[in-house]
Amino acid sequence: MSTATTKKVERPPFWRDLRVLRVLIQVFSVAVIGVILYVLWFNLTTNMRALGINTNFDFLTQPVGVSVTGSDISAGSAVWRALIVGVKNTFALAVVGIPLLTIIGVLVGVARLSSNWLVSKAATIYVETLRNIPPLLVILFAFFVGVLPLPDILEPAQIFDFAIITNRFIAVTGFSAAEGFGTFGWIMLVALVAAIFVWRWRTRVFVQTGEPHHRVLWSTGFLLLVAVIAYITLQGPFGLSKPVLEGRALSGGFSGLGGYFAMLIALVLYTASHVAEIVRGSILAVPRGQSEAANALALSGFQRLRFVVLPQSMRIAIPPTINQYLNFVKNTSLGIAVGYSEVTLIAFQAVGNGRPAPQMVLLLMAAYLLFSLTISFVVNVLNRRLQLVGRT
């Protein structure tokens, strides 16, 4: 470049220079937000100090002041222990609810597109009803109309020895660990890993020779075989445990509180209606030619769904479905309305018992936020992996 051609570029005055303006705007907006935050913080601390409320987190070790049914938390237990029980209860809903709502949602979503008129109409009515009423109302309905009219705890309904049903809790026969249960668990863990290898072996055989793989049959069969052999050689590492009710005290079996079941049923049905819409939309988004090609290859209706349509629609459906899972978890905070002790209710009760509200709400938000951000991170990773590699 020669100096002869470069004329001295006249820079605009700084108030019109984009480079300067960009910096100025950012500095200005950060300053404004900073001042607002500072004022809020200043108000918060002065107000709290004026009322004699601690601004630290020492209250976590103080007594929570309420007892939590179905756990060892009593009024004297520390706040942080109660909160952990609350988080566990929230997860108890999520762990059971999410698989359930996925199954129901996919079934209903497929049913909406069924060629059977009655099936598609029933699915439509289900979706259009549940989707359009507030989840809180569904929960209250499940609790007050579904659970509360169940028999009183003093005259419970018993289904043989198998289950006890009262409006406080529902208990079914479960398992109880006996001698050698730990060994059994380890053996099963090893067997599970081995079963995965069996699965892969069958897949490889299928790919190389083309004979049917039956990998589901092979690997579950293998797992069952190991389980039976281990059970016999360990001379019964676990037994059945039947629920027994003596007065008001329940022992044995698996049990859940009435509020838990109300929450579970209501939120599963509500969220499944949203998932059904996602599934329907994603199936419709698969080009028709795919279905027609499957038909032309003489695949059965089930095969068409299982091998052609659903795998393709999954790619579209997974991100919004996981969003619904997140909504499910956030909606578990409605347990407060039916007295189910999840983390929000426990925080609420602790605030009611004089624990400082600002820190408590902050902790609560942080707990949900941690969970949400983890999930969104997983979604992003999944999204990247699932995305079709575009043709160039």
Added chain:
Amino acid sequence: MSDRKVIEVGDDSAAAGRPVEVRLGAWAWAKKNLFSTWYDALLTLTLGSLFVAFGWTLIRFLFTSDFEILRVNLALLMLGEFPRDQLWRPAVALILIAVLLGLMAGMGSASARDTAEQTGLPYQRSRPLAVLRRFWPVLVFVLVVLILTETVAPWLVAVSVFVAGVGSFPLGRALPGGVRKRGWLILIVIIAAIFLVLVGGGVGWDGWGGLHLNLFLTVAGLLLAFPLGLMLALGRRSTLPALRAMSVTYIEFIRGVPLITLLLLGQFVIGFFLPAGFRPGNVTRILIAITLFEAAYIAEVVRGGLQSVPSGQVEASQALGLAPWKTMRRIVLPQALRNTIPAMVGQFISLFKDTTLVIVVNMIDILGASQAANAQGSFLAQGLHRVTLPFVALAFWVGSYVMSREARRLEHKLGVGVR
């Protein structure tokens, strides 16, 4: 016996190669759609018997239940503790809303007519029956409420609302095009009037309750959250890293927590953030919480709209030498906001449903009123939730269902995602 329609020789449609509409008889239809295979038949029979059982339960519920609890508490469910000597205010507000909707529908119809005239495309005025098909759930709800009333006043209000709505439709249609262009001014004036009628005269909103409160929180929350949400969306799309970081932080933070935690914040904490001695009422604090919450969601909706505007639009505008602010104001936002209307209606519905959560912080919205009714001496512990909750559900279902269908219609009409 053949199920198919016999195509006669010389049939026009067949000759022209157009598809023939095959009309099946009732039996053939049932065979095709209900009993095509054995498991289809099994499904049909199972579901059919379930349907019959459900229908029977519903009929028995409708004819044998005692609706006394709803009759006694109807005013509480609808209006909460609104001063009973001020009931003309919500009545006038309802009439004004009807006028507003009538005018808007009229103006919309007129501009559709004008567009059709200019382009020469066929224009079909929607018939009353078609309107009824779109809004029948609203009619059902109004009728249910009117049947439950014990006085004549609600009937009078309903009739005047109907007359006001139907009467202002031709008025909106007859407005000259120049006035129509400024239609949003009329909108603002009427909304302000509604607000004045409801709040003026020292009634205030801190005692509001019932369905009235749900609607107020929804509308006010959305209106207040919109400017904030717009700013957040623009911030998130901005090329300035500091603005983007702050917007993303806010949006992801709010979207990651349940509304309840924000309501708890509104109930217990917002007071701490304000200078001492400045203590807003219950509804105000909840409204602040809802606004903060909703802004993040609106920001995401607006962001979707902004992304739907092709970048060629911005480039063309820059090529014309428009300033960045003008590009945004004149080129991007009009197109982006038009595209967000359906999603915004969806947001409206979801907020409408979410307003029930205020019962957690001891406010008596329609759901809270139904719970309160069940705690009254004469209705206590009789399991009357099975009467009150379906009524409340009907109110929400009607609102959400009609709005979501209208949103879908709009989406279709605006051609979102097609263009």
